[in-house]
Amino acid sequence: MANVIKEKPSIIHGQHKFCAGCSHGIFYRLIQECVEELGYAKRQIIALGVGCSSNLILNDVDNSDKFQCAHGRAGATATGIKRMRPDVLVMTYQGDGDCGVIGLAETLNAAYRNEKITCFTVNNANFGMTGGQMSWTTLPGQKTTTSIHGRECEQNGWPLHLPEMIAANLKPAYVARCAVYDAKTVAEAKRYIKNALEAQINGEGYSMVELLGVCPTNWGMSPLKATEWLKTELQKEYPLGEFKRRDGQDA
Template identity: 45%
Template sequence: MKIVAKRTAGLTDARLHYCPGCLHGVAHRIIGEAMEELSIIDRTIGIAPVGCAVFAYNFFSCDMIQVPHGRAPAVATGIRRARPDCVVFTYQGDGDLAAIGTAETVHAANRNENISVFFINNAVYGMTGGQMAPTTLANMKATTAPYGRDVEDTGGPMRVCELLASLEKPYFITRVSLLSPKDILKAKKAVKRALAGNMEKKGFHFVEMISTCPTNWGMEPLKARQWARESMIPVFPLGVFKDREAEEKEAAS
């Protein structure tokens, strides 16, 4: 009998705790598959954030550490300097990465730390129950923006890729989505490229993944994906925002 699909060795057998329709499981799977395909599971160190993915240390089958809210890129900096031969990734949500951890994110990118940052953007704080995130859209309702986000008062949705791409040193910055099988395949390619880039010690790789939160958005999973396509993608356009490899190739030709 031929096996055509199986669970990736990059994930443990632990049952994912995520809500029905949540895309964290998809993001976990493509990272696990990328680790497996690159044969780096035994030399990868993953960093779990504070947020819905806090239990990621139970799910990825590599060495893992769970760290303070927003500090994953700083912890990753310490790890990658102590273990330069390991591949180090962080897995962070929008509150963790773009609010309380803004400084750690920006400076790790600016130093071109040899780490991969996987950023799950679903425009809302999930674990604490649907509060406003830095990426919450204008007029979008959240438990701490019950009348809709007033951008005059609370600022607009932060586009982290665009922000980081203004820096000189970061190696690779891209935004992908998890909203359709086609998008997921593209996302996996980006994840694999990021981890492979770390194996070659190229520096900072940032992969933002547009995701959904059916529970806190109060939508059925399919409706949530449709809503994300219609409302989030125009605000957070997909694409590559910085690619030093391509820049260097162009300069050389």
């Protein structure tokens, strides 16, 4: 039925402490909606990255089992958990700095081996938790606290497109990128998240969803302005969509 306001997932009982307008809270709630609908609310383990995602463990947001991983190591930690507990839904929840900079080796190695885990990575184009430093996802010319005149790509490298890279070069089960700034993108995000989790449940292999989000605090913008900037600038570099559909899905 259209226009249904979804109840809060039963597993969520606390208040997160993300900044006003941050996308993290919406992404995490959508993930938990999908987990609940798939019947895994009490059979999930989350390997958390270090970053603003750590807020989920620091502030007792929900009752899911979580593991605070060493910085960047969530892909390796989730691999170990899943191999020991194949009956449990195992996912990582990381930022772009954790998943695609410091943890790039762990992320690629898990994807390369086609581990039956799901990687959720929130790309907000900076290191949010530590005060807005440049990340590999930072846009060319984007000002951050470590690129005060704007990112110079000749010297600092070019934006990293992790989902596209994994989809094009490895053999994952499902890879997509979503955002959550209006009803259409929220519905699409939920479909992608569910596909990623179902790919794991069906034993199809590795799945990843990059969640393109805003960081109003470190971008120095109001939540509305940050959303506009995501739509007009960030999304040009990081298009939304599915880069590897599940086998059997229509093209």
